[in-house]
């Protein structure tokens with residue numbers, strides 16, 4: 001704030017500006033992928049969290065690596081939802097949109113609320129850029145934007161004036177600082193301090209003083225412009241949210257997964273072997289983990305997904321924690337080997353970052369459409385536990401939980417994330433590693449059988465887990481494999497009744513994992529009119545929608561599944577306590593199918609398969625309709 | 634058991650019997666796999682490696698039943714994927730002696746990709762490819778090594794596939810150790826297996842194996858007492874390449890192609906013959922030898938190539954060590970991130 005105070009003092013002739021306090025705001029910064037919108041967005045986010053807001057963000061990158069400049073395909077956006085109350089989603093509709101070029105305007109304008117604030121860089125609306133974006137007339141000058149509060153600002157020109165006097169700035173470098181002018185401007189608009197950003201600039205470019213100066217000056221110039229220029233008449237502020245005390249950072253689902261796995265390795269005092277084949281949006285897990293090799297994570301880039309999962313099965317047999325990460329098409333390739341892990345009862349974790357399918361589908365876009373594939377997409381009766389994190393931070397907790405379950409129950413575990421969770425960035429209360437309970441891994445080193453009896457690799461403990469014996473253990477040499485086993489000796493067996501018993505045993509073992517899970521929690525009334533049952537990343541929108549209606553006095557509860565197989569033991573009772581059940585999911589009703597079949601309840605399915613997460617109002621609207629229906633009965 | 638304990642207790646002298654798992658062997662009577670099993674059981678105890686440190690990983694096929702019959706650690710996995718599992722295992726546990734048993738279908742058809750990559754990475758695993766030029770387990774379809782025109786269950790009018798040459802193929806993947814042996818050559822096989830075991834890096838061994846049920850006699854030219862002298866010759870490092878009942882025939886280099894001449898009759902001397910060099914860095918000679926196929930040429934057996942190159946698992950461990958050394962802060966600090974804030 002110091003810097004800003006100084007600016008304010010310097011400027012004595014500033015026009016009168018009114019101030020307004022808002023509960024929450026959604027903004028989006030959009031520009032060409034070379035315009036630095038992600039960075040500006042992140043810095044705005046930092047400033048907001050430092051102010052004490054609750055924040056949720058969503059970066060939206062172009063799918064093409066090098067989309068031509070100025071085209072619709074090359075637009076990059078960063079959405080920030082900041083609030084004085086708790087929030088769970090990056091927000092539906094925008095209060096403010098910053099568009100750095102015509103393409104960014106065209107791609108994003110549909111999401112701006114009517115009467116929303118629209119800030120455009122006037123200088124980059126040239127005949128050439130307009131044509132590239134497919135505009136036949138300049139929208140800043142015709143009447144097409146009259147539904148919005150449009151502010152056309154000479155961002156390029158003002159930025160240039162500010163930084164071109166600095167020594168050693170090339171034309172290209174000058175252009176690269178435009179994003180900080182825009183950031184300064186909206187920082188004023190929403191009363192965000194500049195100091196965190198200035199500090200960051202100083203450390204980031206510490207060996208390039210001219211860049212530090214340029215970015216800092218233009219940031220301040222933007223701020224100053226907002227303050228002194230008459231046309232932005234109102235400054236908004238969003239007060240502090242009450243958040244649980246503690247140390248916070250912001251984190252994406254991908255980062256949380258990687259840190260969770262590193263933590264799991266430490267808690268288990270074991271090497272974690274991560275074998276993977278690059279695939280969007282899961283490759284970033286590999287990129288994050290490679291950098292954590294020093295913390296006992298061995299990474300292996302395999303020749304394909306079959307090799308990736310094969311390598312971790314081998315590593316698990318050898319005693320490492322075997323983990324792989326993939327997305328839909330890779331998951332499909334892994335299914336046979338996943339079955340091998342089921343029958344050999346080896347502990348591995350498969351992270352599937354779901355994206356829109358079928359086939360290659362839309363690689364960068366989220367969907368929740370692999371649920372049935374992970375539950376049933378293998379030959380034979382092949383049960384395994386399925387976990388689904390509900391927020392970026394939850395990716396940390398559930399990756400540890402996945403490892404814990406895998407080694408305790410000697411089973412492959414699937415963690416279902418998605419492209420939205422992977423990139424969504426939320427504030428996260430940093431856990432203290434000392435509070436985490438260790439992951440116990442027990443390796444049998446002596447035969448439990450008396451005398452000369454052979455070691456029996458398929459005898460089971462109270463959890464129905466078989467012993468985990470590592471090669472190199474004298475006297476316990478044994479063979480495992482994909483053929484059906486005799487239920488105790490593990491010898492190959494085609495005995496019909498033994499097979500049936502083994503199928504049942506494998507099923508019981510997985511069902512028994514339910515005792516590891518917390519009871520399913522319900523937000524809102526314990527019984528009533530409507531229960532919204534969501535899973536995984538749909539939590540944010542479902543919870544917000546339900547809460548909004550609760551605040552209006554409706555009898556609406558919601559609950560989110562993080563454990564999908566086995567299902568929490570009290571779920572049946574919960575479902576029975578409501579007149580209507582609504583299941584929103586980013587697929588064509590996969591959880592809905594399972595819930596109806598398992599609990600013989602009738603539920604309504606709300607589906608969305610647009611490669612986009614739910615908007616709160618989409619869920620809210622349907623709940624209202626359902627309530628109206630009940631009142632009609 | 635820790636490594637320490639393993640090294641402290643002197644290993645007892647092992648015998649082939651110690652490697653017998655006691656399982657009933659389920660191959661057809663007369664199957665060539667029996668001989669390979671017997672020879673490997675003789676070699677393993679002589680390597681100075683504790684029995685519990687062997688792991689045999691296989692895919693699917695008659696040949697891939699192998700691990701069940703050896704009293705070591707073992708995994709009978711899925712069709713074609715054994716190299717991937719062995720790679721993960723060896724990278725996780727470099728202290729183990731990891732073997733892969735695969736068939737011509739398992740290793741070269743469904744698993745061709747993995748075999749190629751395990752070889753090119755030079756993972757320190759020992760790959761034994763049992764080549765019977767047929768799919769045995771699925772009852773007699775042609776395989777990627779089946780001779781063209783061969784009539785099989787799935788090619789009643791003759792296979793039109795051009796077969797793959799496993800040794801040329803392994804050379805293409807830059808294998809550091811390549812050998813060929815034959816199920817009915819016990820002493821030769823034992824020697825090849827021993828050398829394969831002792832090689833540091835990937836070892837690729839093609840073993841001709843007779844499937845008595847679906848492809849009987851495929852290697853008769855190499856095993857028949859009368860025929861073998863003219864059709865097979867043993868490669869020996871530094872030695873001239875000669876063969877025949879009286880070692881009267883020799884291999885000459887004629888331009889870029891091999892030529893067989895009865896050198897004694899033609900008045901040549903052993904020193905005029907092509908000499909073998911298994912350590913040649915360039916694989917040119919080994920490749921040239923791999924192209925010699927029956928019936929046009931006698932087929933070389935023995936070690937085609939044995940060179941040294943850092944192994945994948947060693948390089949990986951080295952990088953891991955360096956990464957561990959460069960760690961300056963506890964994991965908690967990494968989790969805390971570079972930018973964080975306190976809410977009070």
Ligand SMILES: Cc1ncc(C[n+]2csc(CCOP(=O)(O)OP(=O)(O)O)c2C)c(N)n1
Pocket residue numbers: 693694695696697712735736737738739740763765767768769770771776
């Ligand atoms: C994914 C898959 N596809 C097909 C099969 C059927 N299958 C089993 S073994 C085999 C071929 C085995 O041939 P080879 O590797 O030459 O082994 P051999 O039996 O000759 O020793 C096939 C096709 C299978 N088990 N799994």
Ligand code: SF4
Pocket residue numbers: 659660661663664665666695696765769770843844845846847
């Ligand atoms: S089918 Fe052929 S390869 Fe298989 S066991 Fe019988 S003889 Fe051996």
Ligand SMILES: [Mg+2]
Pocket residue numbers: 694736737738763764765766767768769776
């Ligand atoms: Mg075969």
